[in-house]
Structures are given as structure tokens and as C-alpha cells.
Amino acid sequence: MATVPAIDADGLTKRYGDDAAVADLDLSIPSGTVYGFLGPNGAGKTTTIRMLTTLLRPSAGTARIAGASVADRDAVTPTLGYLPEEPPLFDELTGREQVEYVAGLRDLPEAEASARIDDLFARFDLTADADRRIDTYSKGMKQKTGIVQAIVHDPAVVFLDEPTSGLDPRAARTVRETIAALAADDTTVFLSTHILPVVDELADTVGVLYDGGLVAEGSPADLKRRAEGEGERSLEDAFLAVTDEGDIDAVGSVSASTSEEAAAQSEDG
Numbered sequence: 001m002a003t004v005p006a007i008d009a010d011g012l013t014k015r016y017g018d019d020a021a022v023a024d025l026d027l028s029i030p031s032g033t034v035y036g037f038l039g040p041n042g043a044g045k046t047t048t049i050r051m052l053t054t055l056l057r058p059s060a061g062t063a064r065i066a067g068a069s070v071a072d073r074d075a076v077t078p079t080l081g082y083l084p085e086e087p088p089l090f091d092e093l094t095g096r097e098q099v100e101y102v103a104g105l106r107d108l109p110e111a112e113a114s115a116r117i118d119d120l121f122a123r124f125d126l127t128a129d130a131d132r133r134i135d136t137y138s139k140g141m142k143q144k145t146g147i148v149q150a151i152v153h154d155p156a157v158v159f160l161d162e163p164t165s166g167l168d169p170r171a172a173r174t175v176r177e178t179i180a181a182l183a184a185d186d187t188t189v190f191l192s193t194h195i196l197p198v199v200d201e202l203a204d205t206v207g208v209l210y211d212g213g214l215v216a217e218g219s220p221a222d223l224k225r226r227a228e229g230e231g232e233r234s235l236e237d238a239f240l241a242v243t244d245e246g247d248i249d250a251v252g253s254v255s256a257s258t259s260e261e262a263a264a265q266s267e268d269g
């Protein structure tokens with residue numbers, strides 16, 4: 001039996017007036033993988049994530065999260081977690097109250113929520129501050145609370161927009177370790193970031209969005225192999241190559257060769 005992709009988008013489009021912020025986007029992301037979503041400023045990453053998380057209605061196309069249509073918010077919401085660029089937090093709540101509130105919205109039983117919150121607060125070094133009001137938190141503490149509330153209900157799919165933003169090196173490492181652990185536990189992580197080494201380290205597949213369309217998709221190694229230049233090439237070289245306005249034709253061959261390789265690999269295996 002074919003497995004349902006964790007994230008499945010078909011012709012996803014968002015238009016503002018005559019301009020398409022996202023145009024005819026197809027995605028098929030298997031569960032338990034990390035998908036690194038890259039693109040220059042204004043490429044349409046946030047618009048895509050907002051459509052996939054039911055917060056923005058597509059102008060055309062469809063998307064399914066763990067098999068549920070994004071048009072059916074009630075069906076999709078329990079399966080997903082979302083850390084937006086600015087985590088939505090209530091200043092007047094304590095960190096613990098905030099995450100308890102979100103866990104309640106996700107119908108997590110109280111005892112389970114309490115155990116998960118203790119565990120996640122300990123992991124993110126928030127235990128000592130859990131009972132302080134959020135308006136006394138630093139930027140990094142708010143970011144960590146936002147991450148905890150995105151994953152407290154153990155969602156099947158989690159969308160993380162710049163998860164290491166504002167975090168010190170230790171907290172940033174905890175986030176990277178958490179992403180790897182989530183994927184190992186069969187959670188799908190959709191990771192949008194401009195920090196390419198993080199994508200290089202964690203992503204199974206990288207998709208590069210440019211001007212509302214996917215211009216390259218493949219493993220970090222695939223993309224690096226196709227970057228121009230001598231010697232060892234980085235994901236940054238690949239990113240710059242595929243988002244260079246004059247080079248979009250060359251980019252088409254990235255996806256093509258990637259699928260050929262994938263086909264060859266599955267024949268091998």
C-alpha cells in the first residue's frame with residue numbers, strides 16, 4: 001500500500017491582485033523527513049507555510065497534511081505544529097500557563113500535557129523561568145517557549161520558521177538536536193531558514209523557492225554537486241546559483257537529474 005505523504009501540495013497558488021506570491025507549487029514530502037525550505041526574501045516561503053497550516057486560503061490548488069485537506073481546518077489542526085517568525089504568546093501568562101493553554105486547545109490530556117511540558121521546559125533550560133510572566137522573558141526565552149508550544153502535542157508535521165532566531169549557541173544546538181530527534185520519531189519537519197549550515201546538517205531534502213516557484217529540489221549533496229565552481233562547493237554556492245535570475249534554465253536540470261538519480265537509486269535498492 002502506498003504511504004500518504006506527510007505534506008502533499010498540488011498546484012498550490014496564492015495571488016494578490018495580479019501578482020502570484022506562490023504559483024503552482026507541488027510538494028510531496030514523506031513522513032519522518034526534514035525538508036529544508038529555502039528562498040530569497042520575498043520568494044513566498046511564509047505565504048506557502050501559511051497556506052499549508054490553514055492560516056491562508058489558497059487562490060488555487062490543494063494541499064494535504066497527513067492526509068487531511070487544509071480546507072478542513074478542524075481535521076488538520078491536531079496533526080500540525082507551527083512556529084511562526086513571531087511566536088504568538090500572551091504577555092500576561094507565565095510560560096507554563098501559555099503552553100498548558102495551547103496543549104488544552106490541542107486536546108492533550110492534562111497529565112500528559114504536564115509531563116510533556118516538564119520534559120520540554122527542562123530540555124530548553126526554561127524550568128527555572130516556567131512560572132514567570134512572559135512579558136519578563138528575553139527574546140530567546142520567548143523563542144524557546146514558541147518552539148515548545150509548537151511541539152507539545154507531538155504533532156505529525158511541524159513547521160518551523162527560523163527556529164534558531166535569537167538563540168544562543170547552546171539553545172540553537174538544542175533546537176538542532178530536537179529537530180533530528182523529531183524526525184527519528186517519525187515527525188515530519190518543514191524547516192524554513194536562511195541559515196544554510198543548519199539545513200545542510202539536518203535536511204533530507206532541500207527545496208529552493210524563487211519568485212513563488214520551486215526552482216530546485218534534492219538532497220543537500222545533490223544540490224551542492226550541481227553548484228558551479230571549482231573545488232568543494234557549499235549549499236550557499238548552490239543557493240546562489242539556483243536563485244540567480246540568469247540561471248533558471250540551469251536550475252531546471254537540477255530537479256531533472258535529481259529525479260533520475262532517485263529512480264536509479266530505487267532501481268539499485
Ligand SMILES: Nc1ncnc2c1ncn2[C@@H]1O[C@H](COP(=O)(O)OP(=O)(O)OP(=O)(O)O)[C@@H](O)[C@H]1O
Nearest residue numbers: 016020021022039040041042043044045046047048
Ligand atoms: N498580504 C499581502 N498582500 C500583498 N502581497 C503580499 C502579501 N503578503 C505577502 N505578499 C507578497 O508575497 C511575496 C512573498 O512574500 P512572503 O512573505 O511569502 O516571502 P518570504 O519568502 O517569506 O520572505 P522572507 O524571507 O523575507 O520572510 C512578496 O512579494 C510579498 O510582498
